[in-house]
Amino acid sequence: MSAAQTRQRILDAARQAFARSGFEATSVRSVASAAGVDQALVHRYFGTKRELFLATLELPVDPARVLAPVLAAPRQHLAEAFLRTLLELWDSDAEPVILAAVRTLTSTPDGPSLVKGFVLDLALSHLRPVVDDPVGSAPTRLALVASQTAGLLVARKVLGIEPLASMPVEQVVALVAPTLQRYMTEPLP
Template identity: 50%
Template sequence: MSSGGGATESDDGGNGRTGRRPGHSGTRDAILAAARTRFAEVGFDKASIRSIATAAGVDPALVHHYFGTKQELLTAAMDIPIDPEVVLGRIRAVPLDRLGETIVRAVVGLWDSPAGVQAVVAIRSLIGGGEVSLARAFLLEVVLKEVRTRVDSPPGSGTTRASLAVSQMVGVLVARKIIGVEPLASMPVEELVRLVGPTLQRYLTGDLDLPG
């Protein structure tokens, strides 16, 4: 099977060809390029493994072989060396009234970790390179998708609430890790949790007086 358009399109595992083929690094790169384009065009939910495989000219089973789940593929496409489950697992474990402080603690703690250095570089590159659709898909459709569902009260407000939460955390990221605004840049994580957590909590569960 080559990395061009001659690959067979079949169901995942339909022909069992899941092993590595000659030139597998080129195959991996082709899948990543197709995934970046597809995620940016239609978003995470609407981009199927089959459509990404077709665009890359490979069997869908190879996408799973190299990247596992669609969520793992999106993380790889963004070149972020952090598993979103590190944050998602902590968010799932807390009650609704502690979401704000937990998100701030988990996300800022991650940014401040050794792995966070490369993650910040990747996000800066995505934004600077104009791949904002990819970053938006990652934030809203992976990182905050479950949060959006949990805070959807009144019904239909979940996306607005999640978007406001994203705006708050992106602002903190830019000020703390990219521009280096003091005292935010050197503020202890728990101080940030105390100051920013309540604002995030209000966005997620407070009365926003949204249009009916």
């Protein structure tokens, strides 16, 4: 079996495992075993479990790296920093790859589960400690943030609904950041 074939077998096994069990409950060991290879080989080809998951999603960026500066923003500007970062990423060279990932993920049976794992475990998880006030409110806050963010991606980039689709980043931030700031840090009913 060629290296490319082995790599593909690992990716296929990983995609199935992440979709079936979610990010947290999936181990690199179980992926290696399902692919019939040694665990060390999985690490050599793909790095950490997080990197393996990103590889199955075929995404061009690591959310941890993208979100690091956001987490350094003052708490009252958290939503603004978060949203500006996302919008600039969607408008960047990464756009076609992101849109291709959205299309692939929504048209395969495993797609929704993989997207959910990505959104909750890889992207928004970095925000969790920052938005858990009062304690225990983070899951609701992050689900609401996910809903507005996913919808903005769909409206601006997938459906192309005007005037949102052609609006400058700063105007979208002015319109939508207050929503995200409320979801992240303000008192909720």
